[in-house]
Amino acid sequence: MxxxxxxxxxxxxxxxxxxxxxxxxxxxxxxxxxxxxxxxxxxxxxxxxxxxxxxxxxxxxxxxxxxxxxxxxxxxxxxxxxxxVFDSEELRNYTAPKPNQQSGKKNFLGVEALYPSIGLPCIGVASSIDHYMTYKTNGVCPDDWVVAEKLIVGGCDPLPRRRCFSRSPQRYSKPLPINSSLWITPAGTNILWTHYKCKDYSCLISNQTVRRRGFFKCSDCFNLSKRGWEVPSNVTASAEFTINEVLSLKPGEIRIGLDFSPTTGTFAAIMRERNVTIASATLNLGAPFNEVIALRGLLPLYVSVGSRLPFFDNTLIWRYSSMFCLIGIALFGQKGSFG
CATH class of the missing domain: 1.10.287 (Helix Hairpins)
Structure with missing residues (x-):
C-alpha cells in the first residue's frame, strides 16, 4: 500500500x-x-x-x-x-524538508530536498529543546549556552541552528596578533562571564580561587605560561613519548590532528609551532575553554564525546585525548570510531 x-x-x-x-x-x-x-x-x-x-x-x-x-x-x-513531537514552530520549520528552488529537480548533491538534522535524543527532551528554540528571530540570541550544553551532554547533538545573532562582550577589544596570541593571557573583556563562577581571567589562574573556580579538571589549563608536554632536558628516562619523538617517526608527514580533552589549546599551540594543525574539541565545563582557544588564534570544536567528528576517513593523522578517553573509551575503542 x-x-x-x-x-x-x-x-x-x-x-x-x-x-x-x-x-x-x-x-x-x-x-x-x-x-x-x-x-x-x-x-x-x-x-x-x-x-x-x-x-x-x-x-x-x-x-x-x-x-x-x-x-x-x-x-x-x-x-x-x-x-x-515539538511545540516550537521555529523548531518544526527547522526540521522540515527544504525543497530545492527548482521543485522536483535534484541539486548538485543529488537530492530534491535538504533535511536539517538534530540529535535523536532531542525527542526525549522535547520541552527543553522547545524552550531553547524560543527566541526572537533575527534578534540577539538569549544568553543560554548553559542550556545548550546540557542538551548536548544529554545526547541532543547536533542542536538545531538558531536564526539570531550571538551575544558579544560589551567591552570587546581587538585580539592579539597570531604570532603573539599563543602564549599571552587574553583580555578578560573578550569573554562573557555571565554563567561562570569566575568573573575575570585572574580568577581562573589564582591559587586563592582553586576551590571556587567552577571547574576542577585541568586546573592549570588557563595558565598559559605553563607549557605541558615539554620534558626537561635533564630527564634521561621517561615512560612517555615527547612530541618531537612522535613527530620524528614520520618526518614532515604528521600535519593534521585532533585534541579531544578539557583544554584551552596548549597542545594545539605547541603543535602549531611545529607546523602541525590541531583542532581542539571540548565543552565549556564550568570555564571558558572554547573562548580561550579562539582568542589564542586556534580552532575550537564545540562537540560532545558521543558526536561523530566532522572529518572524512583517513584525513586525521594524530588524535590526542586525556580525560575524555576515560569517559568515552568504549566509543574511541570501537572500530571506525575515530572518524
Whole structure:
C-alpha cells in the first residue's frame, strides 16, 4: 500500500513538472506534494525497519496491511506524529524538508530536498529543546549556552541552528596578533562571564580561587605560561613519548590532528609551532575553554564525546585525548570510531 502511494505521488510530481512552472499556484502545489512524498518515504523507511521486507504476492494480506488499510485518515495521522513531537514552530520549520528552488529537480548533491538534522535524543527532551528554540528571530540570541550544553551532554547533538545573532562582550577589544596570541593571557573583556563562577581571567589562574573556580579538571589549563608536554632536558628516562619523538617517526608527514580533552589549546599551540594543525574539541565545563582557544588564534570544536567528528576517513593523522578517553573509551575503542 505504501509503495503504491509512493508510485502515485511520483506520477503526480512528474505531471506537475510538465505544467507551466511559471504559475505560482502550480509551484506551491508541487512543493506541497513533494513535502507529502518526503513524509511517505520516511514512513516507508520506518515500516521497513519495524517489519522488514514484506511478501510481494498480491494475494497475500499481512496484518500490517490490514492495520494500514482500515483508515486512510489514520495513516495520515500516523505519518505526521513526528511533526507533532515539538511545540516550537521555529523548531518544526527547522526540521522540515527544504525543497530545492527548482521543485522536483535534484541539486548538485543529488537530492530534491535538504533535511536539517538534530540529535535523536532531542525527542526525549522535547520541552527543553522547545524552550531553547524560543527566541526572537533575527534578534540577539538569549544568553543560554548553559542550556545548550546540557542538551548536548544529554545526547541532543547536533542542536538545531538558531536564526539570531550571538551575544558579544560589551567591552570587546581587538585580539592579539597570531604570532603573539599563543602564549599571552587574553583580555578578560573578550569573554562573557555571565554563567561562570569566575568573573575575570585572574580568577581562573589564582591559587586563592582553586576551590571556587567552577571547574576542577585541568586546573592549570588557563595558565598559559605553563607549557605541558615539554620534558626537561635533564630527564634521561621517561615512560612517555615527547612530541618531537612522535613527530620524528614520520618526518614532515604528521600535519593534521585532533585534541579531544578539557583544554584551552596548549597542545594545539605547541603543535602549531611545529607546523602541525590541531583542532581542539571540548565543552565549556564550568570555564571558558572554547573562548580561550579562539582568542589564542586556534580552532575550537564545540562537540560532545558521543558526536561523530566532522572529518572524512583517513584525513586525521594524530588524535590526542586525556580525560575524555576515560569517559568515552568504549566509543574511541570501537572500530571506525575515530572518524
Amino acid at each position: 505504501v509503495s503504491h502511494i509512493q508510485n502515485q505521488l511520483g506520477v503526480l510530481l512528474r505531471q506537475l513538472h510538465t505544467e507551466n512552472t511559471e504559475l505560482t499556484s502550480v509551484v506551491k502545489f508541487a512543493d506541497q506534494v513533494l513535502g507529502i512524498a518526503v513524509s511517505v518515504d520516511k514512513l516507508a523507511d520506518k515500516l521497513w525497519h519495524l517489519y522488514g521486507d514484506l511478501p510481494t504476492n498480491q494475494n497475500y494480506t499481512s496484518k500490517l496491511d490490514e492495520e494500514l488499510g482500515e483508515s486512510e485518515e489514520g495513516e495520515v495521522e500516523e505519518g505526521s506524529m513526528g511533526e507533532r
